[in-house]
Amino acid sequence: MCGIFGVIGTNQAASEIFLALQNLQHRGEDGAGIVIADETGLHKHYGLGLLDIAFPEAQFLELTGNLGVGHTRYGTSGGQSLDHLQPFADEGLQMALAHNGNLVNYHSLARQVDEQVDEQANERTNEQTDEQGSNGVSSLETSCDSEFFRWYLARYFKQAGQVTVDGLQAALTELSQTVAGSYSVVGFIKGLGLFAFRDPWGLRPLKLGVRKDETTGEMATAFASESTALTYLNFDVCDSVAPGELVVVTNDGQQARRRFAEAHPQHCMFEWVYFARVESQLEDLSVYQARFNLGVALGKTVKAAMDEPPDVIVPIPETSRIAAIAMAESLGIPYREVLIKNRYVNRTFILENQAARLKAIGRKLYPVADAIKGKRVLLVDDSIVRGNTAHRIADMIRACGAKALYLASTCPPIRFPCYYGIDFPLKDELVAGHRDLAEITEALGVDQVIYQSMEGLREALGNKPLCTACLDGNYPTDISDGQLMSAYRSKQRNDDLSTHLTGVAT
Numbered sequence: 001m002c003g004i005f006g007v008i009g010t011n012q013a014a015s016e017i018f019l020a021l022q023n024l025q026h027r028g029e030d031g032a033g034i035v036i037a038d039e040t041g042l043h044k045h046y047g048l049g050l051l052d053i054a055f056p057e058a059q060f061l062e063l064t065g066n067l068g069v070g071h072t073r074y075g076t077s078g079g080q081s082l083d084h085l086q087p088f089a090d091e092g093l094q095m096a097l098a099h100n101g102n103l104v105n106y107h108s109l110a111r112q113v114d115e116q117v118d119e120q121a122n123e124r125t126n127e128q129t130d131e132q133g134s135n136g137v138s139s140l141e142t143s144c145d146s147e148f149f150r151w152y153l154a155r156y157f158k159q160a161g162q163v164t165v166d167g168l169q170a171a172l173t174e175l176s177q178t179v180a181g182s183y184s185v186v187g188f189i190k191g192l193g194l195f196a197f198r199d200p201w202g203l204r205p206l207k208l209g210v211r212k213d214e215t216t217g218e219m220a221t222a223f224a225s226e227s228t229a230l231t232y233l234n235f236d237v238c239d240s241v242a243p244g245e246l247v248v249v250t251n252d253g254q255q256a257r258r259r260f261a262e263a264h265p266q267h268c269m270f271e272w273v274y275f276a277r278v279e280s281q282l283e284d285l286s287v288y289q290a291r292f293n294l295g296v297a298l299g300k301t302v303k304a305a306m307d308e309p310p311d312v313i314v315p316i317p318e319t320s321r322i323a324a325i326a327m328a329e330s331l332g333i334p335y336r337e338v339l340i341k342n343r344y345v346n347r348t349f350i351l352e353n354q355a356a357r358l359k360a361i362g363r364k365l366y367p368v369a370d371a372i373k374g375k376r377v378l379l380v381d382d383s384i385v386r387g388n389t390a391h392r393i394a395d396m397i398r399a400c401g402a403k404a405l406y407l408a409s410t411c412p413p414i415r416f417p418c419y420y421g422i423d424f425p426l427k428d429e430l431v432a433g434h435r436d437l438a439e440i441t442e443a444l445g446v447d448q449v450i451y452q453s454m455e456g457l458r459e460a461l462g463n464k465p466l467c468t469a470c471l472d473g474n475y476p477t478d479i480s481d482g483q484l485m486s487a488y489r490s491k492q493r494n495d496d497l498s499t500h501l502t503g504v505a506t
């Protein structure tokens with residue numbers, strides 16, 4: 001998962017991007033990048049870790065360019081190094097772009113690129129052509145799927161010979177028939193302006209905002225993964241970039257909206273359930289309202305499933321809080337915040353590997369034992385993915401002397417991998433991947449597990465067209481390369497872990 005932001009029409013592009021990325025930090029904590037264009041060229045800044053660590057000096061704030069893009073990275077493709085940080089830039093085209101999502105068929109695409117490069121090298125040897133060859137195919141420089149967009153557009157425009165809105169639309173139409181997966185992308189080409197596009201399913205969010213400077217009358221336009229990044233900077237949030245749509249804001253301020261692929265909307269339900277900030281609006285439904293609705297819907301299931309109501313409803317902080325309040329209100333059961341979070345420990349879901357996750361869970365939550373002792377406790381979580389958090393918390397609550405312990409999830413059982421940018425690519429690591437309800441209950445160490453129903457989820461999210469592939473296995477795109485992708489991701493995680501351990505040991 002990642003956060004993306006791009007802006008045109010402000011003389012403070014660098015500082016605005018930095019502030020926007022702070023509002024998208026939850027979408028990626030591995031590292032960040034900012035690329036600004038001004039009359040002297042492209043200015044690129046990258047750093048590993050949280051924004052304040054990645055950019056301790058923030059020298060780029062002195063840049064005066066009015067066009068730029070930024071990215072916060074949570075790597076689900078490629079390694080954890082500076083080379084893999086976005087935005088990816090192309091000096092020849094004077095372009096930079098940032099991607100949120102995952103290309104399921106990236107490894108096939110990368111192989112095809114290699115084959116084209118080899119073919120070109122052979123042609124060059126045979127024909128003694130110039131250095132760049134007849135079709136100007138260059139290699140990919142990283143193992144990150146997002147780089148494919150840079151590679152593709154750079155090659156396309158090199159062959160086209162000029163950059164236009166029509167050309168970009170045509171390039172994306174061709175691209176959409178080549179790639180399988182999720183992509184929300186924001187970027188710029190210095191000679192054209194700012195652009196943003198979204199895959200035909202609208203899997204990852206992408207919002208458009210405009211702002212008029214009351215003094216100068218100048219208009220600025222920005223694109224962001226989530227509306228909070230726009231409203232924080234006083235942009236009026238207009239609407240979402242539609243699935244299969246390209247939006248371009250040219251350097252002279254004209255906005256063009258073009259369709260490059262037929263829309264088949266299937267928005268990721270997990271953005272509302274867990275990932276997005278509660279203050280954000282995704283499509284036309286606020287995350288807050290969605291989580292409230294999820295709590296009310298889950299309350300109905302809880303009431304039907306439990307023989308006797310619990311004494312207290314306890315949220316597992318932070319994302320389940322709104323749903324737990326809604327459920328407690330609707331059932332008339334006391335709501336108690338008795339799991340206290342240490343705000344200085346990073347989110348466990350976003351941590352890179354299992355060992356890091358398990359360690360972090362133990363450090364980040366502390367129970368209020370007196371308020372738990374002798375009680376029948378119903379814990380509420382937004383979802384149960386690997387079960388690490390739920391299991392550790394169950395142990396913690398039992399150690400405080402709870403009389404009984406139940407666990408309710410606002411999301412139905414997650415049984416299948418996600419190939420679209422949420423980091424659970426392996427069925428085997430999901431607690432519900434191969435278990436029935438009784439086995440899940442035992443694995444989590446609670447007395448009863450109650451899941452949201454599919455109907456409850458759909459109703460709570462306004463009956464929108466949703467991707468629910470991780471719940472029911474119905475993937476919106478071709479996933480024939482999915483297993484290959486999972487294998488690479490798994491290997492990458494192990495490599496990152498051994499690098500980390502080696503680093504610690506030395």
Ligand code: SF4
Nearest residue numbers: 268418420467469470
């Ligand atoms: S598989 Fe699940 S997590 Fe992945 S995009 Fe679809 S709904 Fe979201």
